[in-house]
Amino acid sequence: MNKRLITLSILCFFTTVVFSQIKFSDETKKYIEYNDPVIVFKNGLLIDGKGNTARPHQTVIISNGKIEWLGDDSKATIPQGANIIDLDGKAIMPGLVMLHEHMYISAHSIEPRYLNLRQLPFSFPRLYLAAGATTIRTCGSIEPYSDLRIKKDIDLGIFPGPNMELTAPYIEGKSTRFPQMNENKTPADAAAFVNYWAGQGFTSFKAYMGVDQPTLKAAIDAAHKRKLKITGHLDIVTYKEAAALGMDNLEHGFMASTDFAVGKKENEPPAARAAIKSLSNLNIQTDSVKQFIRFLIDKKTGITSSLAVFEGATTTQPGPVADAINAMSPDTRDFYLQRLVSAKSATGPTDYDKAFARADKMEKIFYDMGGLLTVGTDPTGNGGTLAGYGNWRAIELLVEAAGFTPLEAIKIATCNGSIALGFDKTTGTIETGKSADLLIIDGDPSKNISDIRKVLFVFKNGVGYNSKKLFDSVKGKVGFN
Numbered sequence: 303m304n305k306r307l308i309t310l311s312i313l314c315f316f317t318t319v320v321f322s323q324i325k326f327s328d329e330t331k332k333y334i335e336y337n338d339p340v341i342v343f344k345n346g347l348l349i350d351g352k353g354n355t356a357r358p359h360q361t362v363i364i365s366n367g368k369i370e371w372l373g374d375d376s377k378a379t380i381p382q383g384a385n386i387i388d389l390d391g392k393a394i395m396p397g398l399v400m401l402h403e404h405m406y407i408s409a410h411s412i413e414p415r416y417l418n419l420r421q422l423p424f425s426f427p428r429l430y431l432a433a434g435a436t437t438i439r440t441c442g443s444i445e446p447y448s449d450l451r452i453k454k455d456i457d458l459g460i461f462p463g464p465n466m467e468l469t470a471p472y473i474e475g476k477s478t479r480f481p482q483m484n485e486n487k488t489p490a491d492a493a494a495f496v497n498y499w500a501g502q503g504f505t506s507f508k509a510y511m512g513v514d515q516p517t518l519k520a521a522i523d524a525a526h527k528r529k530l531k532i533t534g535h536l537d538i539v540t541y542k543e544a545a546a547l548g549m550d551n552l553e554h555g556f557m558a559s560t561d562f563a564v565g566k567k568e569n570e571p572p573a574a575r576a577a578i579k580s581l582s583n584l585n586i587q588t589d590s591v592k593q594f595i596r597f598l599i600d601k602k603t604g605i606t607s608s609l610a611v612f613e614g615a616t617t618t619q620p621g622p623v624a625d626a627i628n629a630m631s632p633d634t635r636d637f638y639l640q641r642l643v644s645a646k647s648a649t650g651p652t653d654y655d656k657a658f659a660r661a662d663k664m665e666k667i668f669y670d671m672g673g674l675l676t677v678g679t680d681p682t683g684n685g686g687t688l689a690g691y692g693n694w695r696a697i698e699l700l701v702e703a704a705g706f707t708p709l710e711a712i713k714i715a716t717c718n719g720s721i722a723l724g725f726d727k728t729t730g731t732i733e734t735g736k737s738a739d740l741l742i743i744d745g746d747p748s749k750n751i752s753d754i755r756k757v758l759f760v761f762k763n764g765v766g767y768n769s770k771k772l773f774d775s776v777k778g779k780v781g782f783n
């Protein structure tokens with residue numbers, strides 16, 4: 303046996319063991335439609351996630367959780383004993399890799415000092431998987447030990463859910479309005495905080511609005527020393543300052559950028575509304591904006607788009623989606639509808655509307671100039687951006703608001719996410735050797751992006767889940783648990 307063959311057989315041995323080791327619980331089995339060692343999808347419209355034009359009449363063969371072969375139907379050799387699924391023109395695309403997800407939702411607060419965030423360990427993992435998210439980054443934790451348990455339970459097959467990249471509790475600065483967040487008084491505190499949570503099993507970090515440059519630098523250095531990545535939703539630190547310090551990524555597209563806020567002093571927050579005001583007036587076609595974006599790209603700082611949650615604060619939002627409303631528990635629905643009325647009651651266009659319209663186009667400029675743009679949902683805000691439904695809206699808005707083609711939006715939501723997480727060798731595109739993380743869609747999202755809502759089956763590591771059954775299992779419960 304030559305060396306390559308030996309390596310191959312060892313690899314196969316391990317993948318087989320890993321694949322068959324999962325003993326799904328009776329609960330998880332309720333949602334599993336396909337769990338065969340070898341599955342052949344034939345006659346599919348293949349969208350590879352790399353931005354290539356969709357190809358009809360394609361076969362994809364998966365074996366023990368991995369993509370083994372893909373190509374024209376006419377060239378396929380069907381392995382014996384395979385379960386053959388005729389897609390009859392349905393689309394097959396990579397599972398979504400969504401980077402700004404959470405296990406919690408915004409909820410009613412009686413007392414503003416105790417802003418209410420509610421962990422949803424039961425419903426959110428199901429919603430993510432149902433919508434087609436096979437990998438998520440949790441992007442800031444409020445119940446870290448609960449997040450660890452959710453991931454472990456999913457990995458063990460106890461409950462259905464996506465693969466999870468766990469982000470530690472938020473790295474905050476000296477003071478915070480969130481009672482769920484620790485206040486790091488010094489840079490040394492921030493470094494110790496990173497080290498502690500890395501020790502508890504968290505593999506990514508997120509800095510929050512209250513950090514200043516010395517605190518952020520300490521956190522970045524501590525994360526990088528462990529070869530872990532750090533992203534941020536910043537405010538006191540501008541995007542340019544963060545990129546200069548070595549930040550891996552910034553959240554919320556350009557909506558959280560304070561780089562243009564008039565009168566902003568270094569290491570101090572901008573005046574209230576100054577950042578939104580500055581974005582609302584920004585001429586994004588100027589050289590100075592291009593140079594700003596070029597600086598981020600040169601420093602290899604990525605950007606995560608989260609347009610769905612911001613749309614929820616505009617006067618132009620389309621309003622409640624019936625399926626999402628029906629998924630909510632009564633008090634969650636009540637919270638959302640109240641917030642919706644107040645958002646829509648303003649006379650537009652507001653500064654926020656204008657900032658939203660400019661910031662989303664900046665995402666396209668960033669992408670076109672070569673920046674690594676990813677996408678996430680951020681299921682917080684006015685409470686209407688739920689896991690699952692919100693994932694779809696975030697991707698639709700890349701097309702509707704930012705101006706991407708559907709194929710680009712799909713690439714951002716699959717391939718780019720996996721690159722940002724460092725998972726691109728194993729997931730994010732349909733290629734031989736990668737994990738069988740695949741979506742079967744009753745439509746063509748490469749032409750009409752809203753067709754991503756027509757997910758039938760979600761394959762995670764080669765196991766096919768029934769999307770509708772997952773959605774149905776949380777109907778009326780989202781917000782309760």
Ligand SMILES: [Zn+2]
Pocket residue numbers: 402404441442680682
């Ligand atoms: Zn968030």
